[in-house]
Amino acid sequence: MRMYDIIVKKRDGGELTEEEIYFFIEGYTKGEIPDYQASALTMAIYFQGMSQKETATLTQAMVDSGETIDLSQIEGHIVDKHSTGGVGDKVTFIVGPLVASVGVPVAKMSGRGLGHTGGTLDKLESIEGLQIEMTKEQFINNVNQHKLAVAGQTGNLAPADKKLYALRDVTATVDSMPLIAGSIMSKKLASGADSIVLDVKTGSGAFMKSLEDSEALAREMVNIGNNLGRHTVAVISDMNQPLGYEVGNANEIKEAAQILQGKKVMDLRELSLEIAAHMTLLAEVFSSYEEAYQALEANLENGKAFNALRTLIEAQGGNVDMIDDLNKLPQAKYAVEVKADTDGFVKEIDAESIGVAAMYLGAGRATKDDEINHGVGITLHKKIGDKVTASEPLVTLHSDQEQPEASISKVKEAYTIADEKIEAPALIHKVIK
Template identity: 85%
Template sequence: MRMYDVIVKKRDGGELTKEEIQFFVEGYTKGDIPDYQASALTMAIYFQGMTQEETATLTKAMVDSGETIDLSEIDGKKVDKHSTGGVGDKVTFIVGPLVASIGIPVAKMSGRGLGHTGGTLDKLESVKGLEIEMSKEKFIENVNKFKLAVAGQTGNLAPADKKLYALRDVTGTVNSLPLIAGSIMSKKIASGADSIVLDVKTGTGAFMKTLEDSEALAREMVNIGNNLGRKTVAVISDMNQPLGYEVGNANEIKEAAEILQGSPVEDLRTLSLEIASHMAVLAEKFPSYEDAYEALEANIENGKAFQSLRNLIEAQGGDVSMIDDLSKLPQAKYQVEVKADKDGFVSAIDAESIGVAAMYLGAGRATKDDEINHGVGITMKKKIGDSVKGGEPLVVLLSDDEQPEDSIQKVQQAYTISNEKVEKPTLIHNIIK
């Protein structure tokens, strides 16, 4: 088999066979196929697309290129969740304890963040002493005992994806639905869960800006999961403004803990319960979404969900007193208000600009070597649909700089204030199964 023939076949719109896709993935991972030929194929895929079967085969080949996590020693059906990323997205810290509180094992492999805020692991490390690196034996022991553990991904999950993504990043082929979907799902499937719930964001703070594109990506990923024997559901959720009121690291952990203690932040609570309910149904713990939702809500009210968060922190060596007394979490030196310049109603917020403002404060990384400042971030005071008076704060910047001009300017650019009241955005746009 020649790589030249595979490229030409896809260039001309042909459907690649399982053998051709495996030949490409194996050869490229080993270094037998050069970058220029891999670039030619990814560009052909960008323009010609792939069938469902091709995309599933590509994903499986990327899974098989490295390690897979064997979770068979964990009792029960394992369900994972994945978010395509957003601003203020701390849902994992709510959903994990919620699902664990009803006896479903959550064995979560997560990464670090590159962008406006830290990733799941960075945020967790706001808690003093918390370890995210652990042996496989300890990871499995924690999940069996407490139904929940969060650990760093092994470096050898889907290495073909890592190599291909780096290539796509510099050859203009990132925005290809089969390649995006295959990239995300290869890591999820390699992580060993039986079922997967995907939180696919849409809007100004999302990777996919339009609902149409978000739904197309969700369908690709659901098809891959189902084709590869993983029951998969996608929730399309809004990211036209930050989720909840906190953007950062320690302040997002604080808000997640408050939700588990009954805080009524509507969008964050509703989305977390939505995702957790689908996870509970996929794990076959409840016959219906409604039954699962009711049981999960009850576990917020009776304290079991919050206790699951405490178990996670304690089992991984974290200072649980920081969760019991949230004021002990890292704090910024200054609180800087960014105020409205006129009366009116908040009609739009560029969520991505809020995220960038948080990164300027030190909440995220511009490069992979940057250090995260866990104490800085942004507290939203006004969201879409809220009325505002001139001089009222739109946000509070949690800053170690007394006058963080770049962040102030970015927040001012993010807000649109109009004379007419607008409705709050729809939170959950669609469920794709």
């Protein structure tokens, strides 16, 4: 078998066999296939696409290129959740405790962030003492005992994906639906869950800006999961404005804890319940979506979900006082208000610009070596459809600089004020099974 022939076949629109895909992935991972041939194939895939069968095979080959996590010692049906990323997305900290509160095991492997805010692990480390590095035995024991654990990814998961993504990033082939879907799903499948719920974002603050592209990606990933024996559901949710009112690290933990204590931040609450309901349905704990939603909503009100968060923090060595008294979480030196220049109604909030403003404050990383400042961030006061008067605060910047000019400028750029009121965009666009 020759790489040249595989490139020609895909260039001309042919369907690659399982043997040809494995030949490419194994050879490229081992360094036997050069970058120039791998980039030629990814460009051919970019233009010609891949069938469902090809995409599933590519994903499985990337899973098989490294270690897989064996979670078979965990009791019960393990359901994982993955978000394609967004601004103010602290859903994991609500959904994990919610799902655990009804007895479904959540074994969450997460990463660090490169971008506007920290990743799941960075945000959790806002809590003093909390350990995200643990042995496999500790991780499994925590899930069996408490139904919930969140840890850093261990082992060499899907190394082919890591190598291939680095190549795609510099050869203009990132935006290929089968390659994006295969990249995301290879890591989720290697992480060992029985079923997966995907939160696919769409809009200005999402990787996929259009609903059409978001739906195509969601369908591609659901097909991969189902074709490879993992029941997968995708929820397409809106990211045309930040989710909730807090963007950062400690302040996102604070908002998640408040939701678990019953606070009615409606978009964040609604999306968390939606994702949690689908997770519990996949675990076959409830017989209908309505039954699942009602039971989970009850656990937001009665304190069971909040107790599950407290248990997670305690079990992983964190200072639970920081959750019982949210004022003990890290805080910035200054609170700087960014005010509206005119009267009117909020027409648009460019979520990505809000995220960049948070990164300028130190809430995220521009490079992988940057350190996260857990105390800085942004509190939104106005969202799409809200009435605004001149000199009224749009946001508060929590900053360690007295005048964070770059962030102020970015926030002003993010907000569009109009004369007429418009309706906020729908939060949940579609569920794909």
